Amino acid sequence: MRTPKQKILLALKIIVVTFITTIIAFFVFRNLLLKQEITRVSSKMERDYNCSFSIKNAVFVGLSGLKLSEIILVPKKADTLFKIHQLETSVSLIHLLVGEIQLGTLEINNGYVQLVKNKNGRNFQAFLKKDKDDKLYSEKRDYAKFVYRIISKVLNLVPTDMKIENLTFKLNDDGKKATINFQKLRLVNKQLETSIKVQTKNFTQRIRIQGFADPRNKVADIRFFNIDTGAIKMPYLDERFNLKSSFDSIRLNIQNIDKSGGELHIDGFASITNLMINHAKIANKDVVIKNARFDYRFLLGSDFISIDSSSTVQFNKVKFHPYLAYETEEDTIYKLKVAIPKMKAQDFISSLPDGLFTHFQGMEAEGDFEYKLDFNFNKNKPNQLVFDSKMKKNNLLITKYGEANLNKLNGEFVYRAIINNVLQRPVLIGSTNPNYTPIDQISLYLQKCVLTSEDPSFFSHRGFINEAFKQSIIKNIRTKKFSRGASTISMQLIKNVFLTREKTVSRKLEEILLVYILENNRIASKERMLEVYFNIIEWGPNIYGIGEAAQFYFQKKPADLTLKECLYLATIVPKPKKFMWQFDKEGKLKPFAKQQQKFLSTIMLRRAVLTPEDTIGFSNPLILTGVAHSLLNLKVKDSSAIDSLTVEEPFGL
Known part of the structure; x- marks a missing residue:
């Protein structure tokens, strides 16, 4: 035994x-x-992906080396996906025995990888489909486990020693071409150095990537910069998305990737210098951020992904702490928190990206402020949305205005609308213009009607209506597009007087900041703001201001308008040039137009803005007696009507 x-x-x-x-x-x-x-x-490859895969020669070298030549993958009836002339690598036998592939060394000489999209389809289409039997897709997603597994697999395929010469990545998207040629790539003793040539239809440049990379310990510190003079341009984006972008250098640092206690932590920082972006939807000129840095800490658990609040974003002199989270424990919840610590107002203004806030150039301010934003959206309980924006000011004062001099509202000035990038005729906002109407000479009915339909809380809010803003966010999220705004009269005034009607990120951000400054520094009284608003908004084709509008539609002064006429004018404010479609061929209001006015009057009665006595005679038909009548599509032309609106003098300066 x-x-x-x-x-x-x-x-x-x-x-x-x-x-x-x-x-x-x-x-x-x-x-x-x-x-x-x-x-x-x-x-x-042939069975599952309809591709032809071949290797001309394949032999083992030494204990763990592998040498391959002429490796080719060609989808049937499509362009070659990749072709490698020679590849030599070594693998870790210990990891191989436990079913993992970990590369030790890698050498590649002469080859290319190409992605092609044309009228025949995409040569990579077959590889986009998900394998339903793959555990990565079939099991319930544990975010920390899933991401750590992907990171580990990817880093295991990054060799500790690498030598690549003449490996080209090609992109052809319906004739939009870009090539990135790795003329040289070395990773020796954890030091990375490359020489890359980028070529498109519009430019050719050489880029270098240098730094430290240790894939086994999951750390790296890498820099991207241009070998030649000038900035690094981003290929393909300009042709594909009309997005021009460039930068002087980028630094990417990964300090720690660690999974413990069911959570994955990823720490490091990224920085960029002289980032330039140009796109018609962003701004009408180059947007430049001189210096930006993101010190990040990503946290992932079994049911959440987040950017921790210990992270810091800094651009120029502005520094803030973001918190961003996506949670799926019970409901699907999106969270965003932003905290800007106390900073000088002038530092904030001078740090605004060039090209994004052109109307703030030259502005000067005193004092300081701090800011906090709290946003929480539960996909299953959208009406419980949280949007809390708070700014704490300390002796904040605008001492000098930039291009947008908000004091302009308090005096006489010339207003010129811009429609489809075309400057319209000048309209003088002041008593010298006979059509200009002071607020006390505008019918109270009209003031009440327009305020009710456009901005009921105008005299109490500070430029923004929180509840309307929340409902706007909810609808935009539901429709997955910007289908609803939350514009106040203050916002419309700023947009009309100081900005253009272009739909860009730049214009919207400027509008928000200018409204905040206007309303919170009491630059103009509410009464003055409303008076200017009534005298500049468009009321019809080439009709600006209520003085012109009252004459154009009813041959009256604004003070003499009836309730019914005021209800009509209030309902056409959103689309004034299409007023004629509210009338039938008999010159009478169509049912939908009558319903709009009835709906508005009902709201005003319910809110006690009107009394029942105000609506006496409301059933009488609305009749256009001014020039507007001649623009209606009537069965029989009125011989006494003016032919067309071609003379501007009665409504202009």
Whole structure:
């Protein structure tokens, strides 16, 4: 009988012998096994992806090396996906025995990878489909586990020593072409150095990537910069999306990737200098951020993904702490928090990106402020949306205005609307213009009607209506587009007097900041703002201001308008040039137009803005008696009507 100790020793001997036998068998038959594996992969490519995969020569070199030549993957009836002339690599045998592939070294000489999209389709289409049997897709997603698994697989495929020469990545998107040629790439002793040539239809440049990379310890510090003079231009984006972008240099630092306690932590920072972006939807000129840095801490758990609030974003002199989270524990919840610590107002103004806030150039301010934003959206409970924006000011004062001099509202000035980038005729906002109407000479009915339909809380809010803004966000999220705004009269006034009607990010951001400054520094009284608003808004084709509108529609002064006429004028404010479509061929209001006015009057009665006595005679038909009548599509032309609106003098300066 063997003792327990002898049994353990015997078991160890059997394991060692079995292991050695397996290793010997592997080395004896490894080339045969390699050919079988290549045949298996080739069959799978043809069966599952309708592709032809081949390797001309494949042999083992030394203990763990592998040398391949002429590796080609060609989708049927499509362009070659990749072709590598020669590839030599080594793998970790220990990881291979446990079913993992970890590259030790890698050498590639001459080859290309190309993605092609044309009238025949995409040569990579077959590889976009998800494998339903793949555990990565079939199991319930644990975000920390899933991402860590992907990161580990990717980093295991990054060799500790790498030498690549003349490897080209090609992109052809219906004739929009870009090539990135790695003329040289070295990773030796954890030091990375490259020489890359980028070529498109519009430019050619050389880029270098340098730095430190240690894939086994999951750390890196890499810099991208231009070998030649000038900025690094982003290829393909300009042709594909009309987005021009460039930068002087980028630095990417990964300090830690660690999974413990069911959570994944990713720490590091990224920085960029002289980032330039140009797109028609962003601004009408180049937007430049001189210096930006993001010190990040990503946290992932089984049911959440987040950017921790210890992260810091800094551009120029502005620094803030963001918190962003996506949670799926019970409901799907999106969270965003932004905290800007106390900073000088002038530092904030001078840090605004060039080209994005052109109307703030030259503005000067005193004092300081701090800001906090709290946003929470539950996809299953949208009406519980949280949007809380708070600014704490300390002796904040605008001492000098930039291009948008808000004090302009308090005096006489010339207003010229811009429609479709075309400057319209000048309209004088002041008593010198006979059509200009002071607020006390505008019918109270009209003031009440327009305020009710456009901005009921105008006299109490500070430029923004929080509840309307929340409802706007909810609808935009539901429709997945900007289908609803939350514009106040203050916002419309700023947009009309100081900005253009272009639909860009720049214009909207400027509008928000200018409204905040206007309303919170009491630059103009509410009464003055409303008076200017009534005298500049468009009321019809080439009709600006209520003085022109009252004459154009009813041959009256604004003070003499009836309730019914005021209800009509209030309902056409959103689309004044299409007023004629509210009337039928008899010159009478169509049912939908009558319903709009009835709806508005009902709201005003319910809010006690009107009394029942105000609506006496409301059933009388609305009749256009001014020039507007001649623009209606009537069955029989009124011979007394003016032919067309061609003379501007009665309504102009």
